[in-house]
Amino acid sequence: MTKLFTAGFLVAAAVIATGSRLPAQTKATVTNVATIPHEAVANFFKNPPGIYTGENMGIATNSKGNIYIFHRANETRLFEYSPQGQFVREIGRGVYSHAFAHSVRVDAQDNIWTVDEGTDMLTKFSPEGKVLMTIGRREDPVEMLGNMPGQGRFHGRNAKYRFGRETDVAFDQQGNIFVSDGYFDGRVVKYDKNGRFVKAVGTRGNQNLQFNTPHSIATDFQGNVYVGDRGNARVQVLDNDLNWKANFTGMGNPWAVCVSGGPGPKNPGEQFLYISNSWQDSAPAAGAEITGEVYKVKLDGTIVGKFGRAGKAAGEFATIHQMDCRDPDVIFTAEINNWRSQKILLKPQAMKTSSRQ
Amino acid sequence: MSRIIIASVAAAALAFGGSLAAQSGVSELSFSAVDVLKTPKDVYVGEVAGVGADSKGQIFVYTRTGHPYATLGDNRTFSHGGSRLFVFDRSGNYVREWGQDVYGFNAAIGLRVDPQDNVWTIDVAANQVVKFNADGSIGLVLGRKPEAIGVRPIQPPAGAPAAAAGGGGGQGQGGRAPGSGIPGSGFSRPTDVAWDKAGNIYVADGIGNNNRIAKFDKDGRFIKHWGSTGTGPSQFTGVKALAISNTGDVYVADAGNMRIQVFDSDGTFKSEFGNVGKPLAMCMTRGATQYLYISHAGDEDGMEDATIYKTTLDGKVVGKFGTAGKLLKEFGLANSIDCRNENELLVGEMTNWRVQRVTLK
Numbered sequence: 001m002t003k004l005f006t007a008g009f010l011v012a013a014a015v016i017a018t019g020s021r022l023p024a025q026t027k028a029t030v031t032n033v034a035t036i037p038h039e040a041v042a043n044f045f046k047n048p049p050g051i052y053t054g055e056n057m058g059i060a061t062n063s064k065g066n067i068y069i070f071h072r073a074n075e076t077r078l079f080e081y082s083p084q085g086q087f088v089r090e091i092g093r094g095v096y097s098h099a100f101a102h103s104v105r106v107d108a109q110d111n112i113w114t115v116d117e118g119t120d121m122l123t124k125f126s127p128e129g130k131v132l133m134t135i136g137r138r139e140d141p142v143e144m145l146g147n148m149p150g151q152g153r154f155h156g157r158n159a160k161y162r163f164g165r166e167t168d169v170a171f172d173q174q175g176n177i178f179v180s181d182g183y184f185d186g187r188v189v190k191y192d193k194n195g196r197f198v199k200a201v202g203t204r205g206n207q208n209l210q211f212n213t214p215h216s217i218a219t220d221f222q223g224n225v226y227v228g229d230r231g232n233a234r235v236q237v238l239d240n241d242l243n244w245k246a247n248f249t250g251m252g253n254p255w256a257v258c259v260s261g262g263p264g265p266k267n268p269g270e271q272f273l274y275i276s277n278s279w280q281d282s283a284p285a286a287g288a289e290i291t292g293e294v295y296k297v298k299l300d301g302t303i304v305g306k307f308g309r310a311g312k313a314a315g316e317f318a319t320i321h322q323m324d325c326r327d328p329d330v331i332f333t334a335e336i337n338n339w340r341s342q343k344i345l346l347k348p349q350a351m352k353t354s355s356r357q
Numbered sequence: 358m359s360r361i362i363i364a365s366v367a368a369a370a371l372a373f374g375g376s377l378a379a380q381s382g383v384s385e386l387s388f389s390a391v392d393v394l395k396t397p398k399d400v401y402v403g404e405v406a407g408v409g410a411d412s413k414g415q416i417f418v419y420t421r422t423g424h425p426y427a428t429l430g431d432n433r434t435f436s437h438g439g440s441r442l443f444v445f446d447r448s449g450n451y452v453r454e455w456g457q458d459v460y461g462f463n464a465a466i467g468l469r470v471d472p473q474d475n476v477w478t479i480d481v482a483a484n485q486v487v488k489f490n491a492d493g494s495i496g497l498v499l500g501r502k503p504e505a506i507g508v509r510p511i512q513p514p515a516g517a518p519a520a521a522a523g524g525g526g527g528q529g530q531g532g533r534a535p536g537s538g539i540p541g542s543g544f545s546r547p548t549d550v551a552w553d554k555a556g557n558i559y560v561a562d563g564i565g566n567n568n569r570i571a572k573f574d575k576d577g578r579f580i581k582h583w584g585s586t587g588t589g590p591s592q593f594t595g596v597k598a599l600a601i602s603n604t605g606d607v608y609v610a611d612a613g614n615m616r617i618q619v620f621d622s623d624g625t626f627k628s629e630f631g632n633v634g635k636p637l638a639m640c641m642t643r644g645a646t647q648y649l650y651i652s653h654a655g656d657e658d659g660m661e662d663a664t665i666y667k668t669t670l671d672g673k674v675v676g677k678f679g680t681a682g683k684l685l686k687e688f689g690l691a692n693s694i695d696c697r698n699e700n701e702l703l704v705g706e707m708t709n710w711r712v713q714r715v716t717l718k
Contacts, residue, residue, distance in 0.1 A: 049493055054460030074437050074458040099430050118430035144429035165432060281501055285541035285579030312497060312577040339460065339498050
């Protein structure tokens with residue numbers, strides 16, 4: 001058995017090496033974007049001995065400032081941190097729906113929603129860590145055995161209650177649930193607050209209401225839906241019934257989108273959309289020169305400014321996979337390639353007006 | 358078997374008046390060895406891929422132990438486990454584990470301790486080099502573990518644009534010389550790491566599809582790389598180990614070509630030397646006059662043909678010690694050498710699941 005799996009590792013290395021499907025990197029086309037000064041809080045997240053995070057895929061805060069990080073360690077794990085960045089506890093150890101982390105969101109009641117692309121499931125945990133609801137279903141183990149090395153398959157089945165490597169989840173003020181789904185089906189799915197299917201829109205493609213890896217999703221207080229359509233290098237804006245409204249383009253490939261102020265309850269502050277044109281991977285290095293920045297955008301698509309660049313030093317971004325922007329000037333970034341998250345402080349008041357567009 | 362071979366070589370050397378290759382005339386260095394690691398119940402050291410000591414004498418061991426296993430996903434299969442990082446005190450008593458449940462501890466291949474006592478692990482399945490700060494937290498990650506194992510690329514429906522979405526460490530030739538890799542940290546079975554005095558990071562990459570040395574700054578930003586697959590200067594056939602001298606020269610153990618190549622810190626070829634067998638591990642001493650210890654592994658099981666050479670930095674063999682086998686003072690695939698103390702080495706073995714402390718006399 002051990003030998004079989006060891007052989008599997010080698011096969012994996014060979015497949016990856018020879019497949020050589022180099023990830024596309026897109027340089028943003030917008031120009032003369034003002035820079036928003038930013039800094040990273042040094043060593044903000046503090047783990048006790050024996051506690052490590054792996055690839056930080058998801059990050060979200062709750063209303064009390066606690067922070068959740070959903071990450072790929074040896075197993076996929078969900079950690080909770082205090083508002084000061086101290087490790088508090090683990091939630092969901094061994095839960096059936098966690099196999100390969102993709103994102104985490106907190107709803108208006110401080111429930112924690114994990115999005116797992118290994119089991120194709122959403123899991124809603126209460127603030128205490130009890131499972132309240134799941135959407136999607138992990139494939140029957142007998143079926144999964146058929147997907148062992150060499151037999152993975154594309155299904156694109158567009159089912160009401162099954163996902164194909166779904167990527168993210170968002171909630172409107174009524175508690176409706178929006179899922180970006182995903183690597184296989186290029187669609188957005190809407191459920192009511194009780195998890196009952198409402199509708200789905202989208203197929204794989206590059207027209208309006210088509211998606212090429214919808215990778216991240218967020219809502220504003222009006223119920224509009226912002227979809228990071230990563231492969232098509234745009235954010236598609238949909239209304240609450242999933243009708244197409246607008247495309248925001250020119251800011252590279254949106255890996256992560258986030259709307260400030262959320263998830264609610266609604267407050268009077270102006271909301272901003274943050275879009276990360278993430279460094280695709282730690283390789284190839286050339287991508288680091290043209291990606292990595294995060295854009296701050298008004299909800300009508302007007303660019304306010306940008307911050308950051310690709311890299312692994314503090315304040316640089318090593319592939320942002322998800323952001324939390326409950327406070328528009330405090331951005332939490334979950335990063336894949338340096339196994340970390342950062343707390344980023346924005347100083348928009350210090351922007352040089354002369355560098356504005 | 359090994360004795361027979363050695364005996365016959367020696368005989369041949371005598372017959373030809375000592376004119377054979379340097380090995381036959383190499384003096385045997387006198388040494389003693391002890392099996393140093395002591396583990397509590399239920400802690401098992403397996404294949405010792407990497408061993409290193411910090412400035413306080415603590416011993417770090419990156420070992421293949423526990424089980425490599427796979428998780429069934431809906432569409433993909435995910436690999437886990439297989440290697441652990443243990444900390445021992447100077448006397449070899451078990452102290453603690455580091456890196457519990459981290460991502461990408463799958464197939465240990467090496468470990469190094471840098472001058473600031475940070476501990477770097479190299480994993481040949483995850484294709485990663487991970488820096489642990491001296492407090493055990495993670496400081497830097499180079500390379501990326503493939504997301505899933507052995508799954509066909511996803512085929513989009515006809516007419517749909519190909520998914521640009523990435524994930525997984527990319528690597529390949531990209532029109533460059535065979536096996537030169539692409540600029541960046543897309544490692545293909547990397548084996549070793551070293552640093553120059555400015556803190557720049559050099560990675561031996563490796564024994565997969567890349568035959569190159571990749572250089573990064575201290576923050577992990579890619580600077581350059583050099584090398585490709587082959588037998589000429591600046592070409593490699595399996596890069597197994599790396600060391601950097603006080604003057605910044607980069608020594609590369611080119612196992613398939615049975616030689617050590619020397620470059621300056623920009624990757625310009627300077628020289629090469631052989632007569633050190635098929636190098637598996639290498640360590641450079643830190644004193645004013647530096648030496649190299651180079652382990653030779655002539656067979657896959659470490660039972661037929663092995664020794665450890667000591668050479669000067671210009672390739673002159675000072676002597677050798679040890680043979681292949683499982684007894685003390687024998688070496689079963691010496692994959693890692695720590696030579697912080699020039700005459701007191703730590704030697705980690707793959708097939709013998711141990712670390713020997715070797716004292717040279």
